[in-house]
Amino acid sequence: MMVALAMALVVAASLAFHFLSPWRPTPIASNWSFIDDTLALTFIVTTIGFVAVILFMSYCLYRFRHQPGRRSTYEPENRRVELLLGGLTTIAVIILLAPGLSVWGRFVTPPEGAMEVEAVGAQWSWSFRLPGSDNKFGATDIRFIDANNALGVSPADPRGRDDVIVVNGELHLPEGKPVKVLLRSIDVLHDFYVPQIRAKMDLVPGMETYFWFTPTKTGQFEILCVAYCGVGHPQMRGMLVIDAESDYRNWLAAQPTFAKMRKAEAF
Structure with missing residues (x-):
């Protein structure tokens, strides 16, 4: 009883x-x-x-x-x-x-004309790449990764010269435009997650994964890695900033291209 x-x-x-909980x-x-x-x-x-x-x-x-005098019966089927x-x-x-x-x-079915952004995970930081004026990404290979080429962009591919490289973990995107996020891992399994976007996807070494979303609100939203990727996993955080179109254009114009980074490296 x-x-x-x-x-x-x-x-x-x-x-x-569930109904009275303040956590939503x-x-x-x-x-x-x-x-x-x-x-x-x-x-x-x-x-x-x-x-x-x-x-x-x-x-x-x-x-x-149990009650006195009550007996159970057996019914196999x-x-x-x-x-x-x-x-x-x-x-x-x-x-x-x-x-x-x-x-x-x-x-996993982005609309036609969605802008593309590459997010690259490495222990324990986020880097990003956006296509330049040709709207095409240059080829990449892990053999090209070094202290001055964190994303492994091929120096021999002319399509990559105008690629915009962001290595400070802060990605800006324009409000209201669909974005296809290409995901690549340099080392181990990571997972790209922005709670407010409701979007998450694994970054698998040796392959490219992707998803898409349309940002609907301006503001700053934390990017998390939600796949345990080593001792520095809790510190693997970035920032997604959703801007109005004019603010996004200003930010984009201030970012270095791969060619400019290589030129600065030569000096």
Whole structure:
């Protein structure tokens, strides 16, 4: 009796904690409200399952508790119950997975004309590269990485001469324009995450991953690495600054190109 009551109280306390809790997701600053909607649906489905299972167990503990003279019966199979539970589980899994697959399809399908930005992770810092006036990135190779070429841009590729290089961990983007973020790791597994953008993706050594988003609010948002990447993992942070178009253009004009960095290095 006490165990059944305790289980019912756990359900009540869990629901109260969820609805009264002051901790909520940070305000969204991109087009990915779909992700918030999918998370909310996941909470709804799993909450229904949690409440139903725990309260059913509580009911069974009370209803079929030991009483003098009561004897249990053994029923090895019940086809009706198995079909019911199997059907309900299948429906719940479909409800959980189908919206997520749809959102994932959008997440990795950038619109035509989206501007491209490369984010490069290395223990334990973020660097960025933007295409220059030719709107094309130069080739890269880890063999070219050194103290003055942190991103490994090929000096022999003319497309890379006007690439804009940002090594201070602060990336500026214009508000309201879709951005395709190309992700590359120099060493180990990293994960690019901006909570307000609702966007995260692994950086896998040896391959290029990507996602896209449209920033909808100006401001500063912290870039985190959320894949454990060594002892300096907590310090691997950057800053995403969403600017009005004119402010973004001013910032971009002040950034060095790969050619200018190489020229300065020669002196």
